[in-house]
Amino acid sequence: MYFNSQGKDEVTYDAIVVGSGVSGGWAVKELTEKGLKVLLLERGRDVKHGDYPTANLDTWDVPNRGRLTEEEWKDYEKQRRTGYTVSQFTKHWWVKDTEHPYHEVKPFDWIRGYHVGGRSLLWGRQSYRHSEIDFSGNAREGIAVDWPIRYADVSPWYDYVEQYIGVSGENVGHPQTPDGKLQPAMPLNCVEDHVRTKMKSAFKDRLLMPGRVAHITKPGGHNGRGNCQYRNRCIRGCPYGAYFSSNASTLPAGYATGNLTLRPHSIVHSIIYDNESQKAKGVQVIDAETNESHEFFAKIIFVCASALPTASILMNSKSDRFPDGLGNDSGELGHNVMDHHFHIGARAETDDFGDKYYKGRRPNGIFIPRFRNISKESMRKDYIRGFGYQGGASRGGWWKPAEAKIGKDLKNEMIQPGKWGMNMLAFGECLPYHDNKMTLRYDKPDKWGLPTIELDVEWKENELNMRKDMQASAVEMLDAAGFKNIQPYEDRSNPGNGIHEMGTARMGRDPKTSVLNKWNQVHTCKNVFVTDGACMTSAANQNPSLTYMALTARAANHAVEELKKLNL
Template identity: 60%
Template sequence: MKNKRISPASENRYDAIVIGTGITGGWASKELSEGGLSTLVLERGRMVKHVEDYPTMNDDPWDYKYKGRVTREELKRQSKQARTGYTINDASKHWFVDDIDHPYNEEKRFDWIRGYHVGGKSLMWARMSFRWSDLDFEANKNDGYGVDWPIRYKDLVPWYEKVEKYVGISGKAEGLPQLPDSIFTPELPLNCVEQDLKDGVAANYDDRKVINSRAANLTDPSGREGRGPCQYRNRCIRGCPYGAYFSSNSSTLPAAERTGNTTLRPNSIVYEIIYDEQLEKATGVRVIDAETKEKLEFYADVIFCCAGAIPSASILMQSKSDRFPNGLGNDSGELGHNLMDHHFKVGASAVSDRHEEDYYKGRKPAGFFVPRFRNVDEKSKTDKFLRGYGMQGGASRTDWTSAIGEMSYGKDLKEALQKPGDWQIGVNCFGECLPYHENKMMLNYDKPDKWGLPTVTFGCEYKENEMAMRKDAQEQAIAMLKAAGFKDVQGYEDPCFPGNGIHEMGTARMGRDPKTSVLNGNNQVHTVPNVYVTDGACMASSASQNPSLTYMAITARAANHAVEQFKAGKFRSMEKAT
């Protein structure tokens, strides 16, 4: 089927095109449209309207036929998505893709978790929001893995601040050089057992600290239009009707719409960026309508790839021409390589015999965080591995499910069910993955999807450095819980594969040298500067912190750069169709 060309001179032509509506796509849409650019926003999945399209937002456990569990037949369609554990639940399965309709291939196991709908994974994310520091931006240069970042922490500070003021990050200033403080709304308080861990670690260690987690859950909605405070329901993954956690749907996309400069088109699968060799610039995108399979072309002077690390790289790889036979901007050969994700599912758990009389109200959506303490300075340097890990966790009282079984019945069972269970605490460690060139994604044209597009094949694994880090992480989690006085301390390490952390990044990395990177310091493709990539694909390293806050800051920075360049006439409108 031929592409339906839309005349560049027609009313359907735009100043900018944004591909994707997740965390970065929402920010690009907001900043570009607020900068005065007419902006077309393309989403490959269905429309999701804030509040209106959150079908399970108020459901209770008893509303589900099988206590929320999906059937075996349903699970067959989401077998890879279920690797997170999230989709084995009627409350959230609708946010995750159907693996049969959206297949991929694995030379080595990769748990690629996706949400194809307006808002993307901004509706499903865990909301942990941490700044990176120069320790992270200088890591590649200092130890020789990967390429040097073309930016430093100071370059992102004003953009972190802009994003934080808009998003609302709950947390508390700690003054730690490896984890710079954000602009915070009041922190989500630690409960009594989490406070015991904080106090116990402070009394026994001088190289680490337990702090309140930092989350994009509003504790003060002042000045944030259309959003209310967190209600402590902990049903965030279902979509929040209060707009209490940050998502594209509740925040950036409505802001873009209010400008009158944005057109949102769902069910639009972008598969190629059009490159004009005479003009030496990208002039538009090729799209397949997901429902009708009609092929279309849209034109613009500025293009933002915000589809996610894998889809954005896939689009660039499919965008071939005589000038770029290996994919748009891929002179370096690095496109698709250097794939990273955090490793986790390792740590320790314990019980507390204190606070039997204490309880808590509500279900707060965040617990505690232990910032990286390995290889932070000379004193903390270890020869076991490079870089480091952080720790996330929480404490709660066991619920009524602990009474299931044959150990009690009748009067004794009824009395037990009226009392809260024991306090339990868990520590989960998140570690950095080095940027290995051989960790990659590829396109398989022999196994097309239902739209005739190539599927992705993964060849990615954790290596010796990550394995050594995991060993140390478990040992330290056990030691910290014991030092803080907890009982029945048990370490654990579950199987973990790339992708399962849902922080995939690095497939079109930033760098100083076009010979070894895809993007420059402003997130522009080195050789096609009117194309920007600001999602996880752009990352040159992974750090140990959750990356979403940095994605947002990078996107806001790049979008404002694009607006300035556009208004300065650097991306002049083409005079002819391509």
């Protein structure tokens, strides 16, 4: 039953954007600034910039010193698996697994935030370009399908996005880490700087650099957003707007045009396909609060709901033309799920630099770009692709081990900083495998009657072989830098835990083997664009959000050009 009391004109827009995270926010900004009337659909509640209730609270201001009680944890059984996401400071940002169930054939950690801004409020903010090595890898190695684009296609859009959002970092002139349009880097501390120097002499193909992070480090510009205050409380939302989020950046830009209408609590059920025009004509929405169905219409639709929900929406959009889901002639929709595998590396200590410290809590660390399978000398026999490291050096605080056991001696020891420690945490590329897939469980609907997602994803031989090197290389570098007490580690790393799920509606050259074309258009339904992680043809080893933003801006530009040419 439909409850649209308005006339069709009132529910018709130029464009509909589904989802308000990094990708949806960029689609909104670009399309509204180009003059389109845009309806933004977000399944969660609205969050305006500044509406960050815990941003200035301390541990003693919240229950249980910030931890959830076991009773509270029952709602977050899967969100808990990262070990850091859910606390009294952040629990309002994460979905309750009890309300938003999914199913696992093999362990998969699906970590989600349903509200305006989505995970753009919660992300790690590390921002690296994918390089030519990444875009050409599948073709070179005969893996999956070729990306239909190359670095040169995206490079200007990376420039554009970096300058708009503010990315701090260092240009190093490495082919695997293309230079960007960057804000001043957050500097290395003295131990990290020492490691950088040692690595330079020990390994000519390896480099340690400050992480590139989407924070403003130079005051001025960016539509009044402030620069980083080094509080490192980013995950609670930044009152200064110093890191990029949709809430602080792209959505205000959309509102400023007067062309943006937001409809929160709007769960997209499906895309409505029109046989006659062979295009999508709109979307069907379930109001999360009233359970009523609504239809909204537009010339173009950007699906940016994040990789798994985006694929779910397309799969649930069945028609005579697309009985297996919109645009799914290839059978690849919902397949090729990728993430980054990590939770492996090494940490170590040094007795040196005991008289040195730092001021400020840098919300960032180090980055060691990929150095494997790039040159003839760096080719591996046991795996393809590669990995990078993040981490950094810091001194222990009150949580450090103590020698003294009790009383004055214990207290005096604890209020001094501990030894310097250095952590190298590896992030490895995962290949696209057709077998790694999501399916829809119509027999287990959610409370809105929508099918739920079941995940069947695992790391395979290439990833597992790579992991051995990810750990061994960290040990090797820490050893070369003169550290002691080097401790290799490996913790559980389920797919999904990287929170970089992607690949479920991949781009490609051939509609028979891919879902999207080189402009992120559904091959066979060209007014539907998918520009979130679903579009990724390979994962590379870098954090992917910057690439989603660049591809979104590029696709939005193309969409408007095509509209002008009356091609859509």
